[in-house]
Amino acid sequence: ETGVTQSPTHLIKTRGQQVTLRCSSQSGHNTVSWYQQALGQGPQFIFQYYREEENGRGNFPPRFSGLQFPNYSSELNVNALELDDSALYLCASSSQAGGLGETQYFGPGTRLLVL
């Protein structure tokens, strides 16, 4: 167990709907990154939050948005869901010590199915 939790574990939505996924980072970690993992693929970086600010974004459209709260937990919001958004969504937390390369601690993921 990494100490990173995600909710919900599974979710079914229909095309066009909106979804919010949640992540609680490991104690003492101030950075949360979100990844999308399609079936049979490696995870793809969506964005990262560091001390409540977006700190980098991958190749995902603006309908993917996020928040980080003062306690460093985080939300991933996806608007106007598309069938291709069906995937496992993973969050990872770390402590940005700067310049040392930090291990990412992943949560168990939220499996989203869009019908």
Added chain:
Amino acid sequence: SQQGEEDPQALSIQEGENATMNCSYKTSINNLQWYRQNSGRGLVHLILIRSNEREKHSGRLRVTLDTSKKSSSLLITASRAADTASYFCATDASNTGKLIFGQGTTLQVKP
């Protein structure tokens, strides 16, 4: 987009044998990490190797890094059935934890 390619895509071995997985990547990196994933669940960090390191060990794991060839390998010695999982390499170009993953190698260890 995926940074790297992993080879082989699938590997099946007997318990006790060694398993070797390879990862190639395209751009300069600060560090490279290997992760394990069981049955579509969360990723478990195995080992991190920095760009100025050539080899690293952790228990039954041995990782090598060749930055001139932009490649890395993960060796699992004396494999066990519990090692059955998908293994991913991930590169970090900026030392900020924004990882770019390969496609993964699915390892099956038969008892």
